[in-house]
Amino acid sequence: MGKVFEGLKVVDLTTALNGPFCTMFLGDYGADVIKIEPVGGEQSRSWGPIDEKSGESGFYGFVNRNKKGCTLNLKSEKGLEMFYELVKDADVLVENYRGGVTERLKIDYDTIKKINPNIIYASGSGFGQYGPITHRPCYDIVAQAMGGMLNLTGFKENDPVKVGPSVADHVAGIYLMVGVGMALYHREKTGEGQHIDVSMFDVIFSLLENAIVNYTMGGFIPERNGNVDPSIAPFDVYACKDGFVALGVGNDKLFNKFANIIGHQELLEDERYKDNVSRCDNYIPDLQNLIREWCADYTKSEIEDIMDEAGIPCGPVLNVKEAIEHPHIQARDMMVHCEHPTVGDMYFQGCVIKLSETPGEVETAPPLVGQHNREVFGLSEEEEKALIEEGVL
């Protein structure tokens, strides 16, 4: 089976996370992704974990597989000239500089469009390409804070807390890929390229779900509520013998089963729990405590099996090791091996989107710094050496 993006040339100027996560999809699904890093390599090459033997970064590794690696000093005249030559026949360019930086570097959309009129130019950034604070630097935590996510995450009685992994960066990268897919489809039909602009602040805001209409239609400002759902009960995370389980009992039929399973048939006669609305109103403290007591006597695996048999949505809170080793994650190839020239075996996340005819795949290892300079720029060994000495590569 072929890959959907085979034959596409992508020039990848991205660093760190949101941009590289977007070009990872292009590479996984067959595009020729040429990653251009600053001389010496981009910042995430120093981010942990670092392989002791080779000095290579696992962070850089998982997100830059299936890409070719080049270096280029865009601030040098020669470097900029080589870059313009490279983008002449590119299909897609992806960058994630802070708003305003591409103009200063003379590689903004308007400039590149003059060289390659039908290019698809994708920009991922903290605050996007326009708007009053477009110029600001942004970390994932800043987008999570301003976008409203932090305030909605955590327990009522504690401070707001960020989503552990960098959700703003990741989801911005996925959104940017949606934009690239739309633009490729449009270009295939019309020949026309365009500029795509995705902002991490917008991205987080777009995930706030009904919290937004709760304010604009309902007039109240939702606040964080731990693991309890305001509209379904019981729906919570419970401590058990060896960890925690998440459990949701969505309707009366399931609650009937659930009451029997936990040996509390008397709940079904209790006016306080007669329907989902009543259960939501009266969940805390009695019903919650009673379920907590029951869970404390079982392991998470025992509870999972019991609820699976009853058809009640339930799952253990898994740590990273447990999730990696889960038979379902394994069966769906969500972990893949990749042979790296200096690290040896790398073992990291696979492809989420399962396509029946044009599946994604991890084929090549993340590149060493400048590994593909000669191939991509068509240089002899001597020419490469000279450009390195000039500070261009």
Place this chain on the structure above:
Amino acid sequence: MGKVFEGLKVVDLTTALNGPFCTMFLGDYGADVIKIEPVGGEQSRSWGPIDEKSGESGFYGFVNRNKKGCTLNLKSEKGLEMFYELVKDADVLVENYRGGVTERLKIDYDTIKKINPNIIYASGSGFGQYGPITHRPCYDIVAQAMGGMLNLTGFKENDPVKVGPSVADHVAGIYLMVGVGMALYHREKTGEGQHIDVSMFDVIFSLLENAIVNYTMGGFIPERNGNVDPSIAPFDVYACKDGFVALGVGNDKLFNKFANIIGHQELLEDERYKDNVSRCDNYIPDLQNLIREWCADYTKSEIEDIMDEAGIPCGPVLNVKEAIEHPHIQARDMMVHCEHPTVGDMYFQGCVIKLSETPGEVETAPPLVGQHNREVFGLSEEEEKALIEEGVL
């Protein structure tokens, strides 16, 4: 300007959140999305907020704008026949039933492919279309728990806590849209359709970032760490006079500025804070406390302005109302108005992906139950009435 998906016919069998979030993109960017709901309407029509006057749901509303609404009893012979007729010339079908359900309803990919060989068939579900636990019911919290997100979110000393909004559902919908875009591009080039399979469990797992390689390369199992980043310091959320701010000081140059701003030049002479690695090792408790003390004397807006001027990434923790009203969110049309026939003005989230040539737009209100039955199925008033009486619509 036209829209990228103009002319595409999408049959939308989705309910609740992950599927509808995918078809929302198709509708926002111009496709003719025909949403098929069970007789009486789908479950999220009863999810809050509910407009008192009209009884319409704001939850259903924001995610189903730009779609046509039909009802159909797929368990009736006539209903199934009408459905097969409808998909004959569809470009895309999107569904988010639990694994195994489409087979029972006789609307699985293999069946539909016989009727429409080149259709793109997109499936979003909790556990995907294959793997040992594909049959299980799943809520967002279950995917967050099993995918490893819960265990990495929250403060060390507290229980694991879920991401407030339904991140598994939302991100699964965005990933599914990436798949639809890839499949449309492939079909445009080859004429061939395919099946897309996205699982919420995989989706959450794919967001764990370097936590995965920290285990497979570094051998340690990361645990939740509140708002502190293990590789940058200072990087945290601080209480101030009127709320909280998120603040990250990524390198020595910024730390130099920062120490001067907070009036603690002595930090720059302190061996414990001489570089980022040292600051990470020695951030807690002294440096953290000192910054906490400084922040307590300012409002979040004051801190934001000070850090903006210094170029230090910083943002206030905004609640939903504050985020909605933020000038940047407003300037980027991330909130849009929509006139609904019975609710009146609806005001909800706009389009994240800014496309220069084929932008998205909210044009039509979410449909009333069965609003487009006659138009879509080509029925007279009498025919519609008869089918309602038969229990087909």
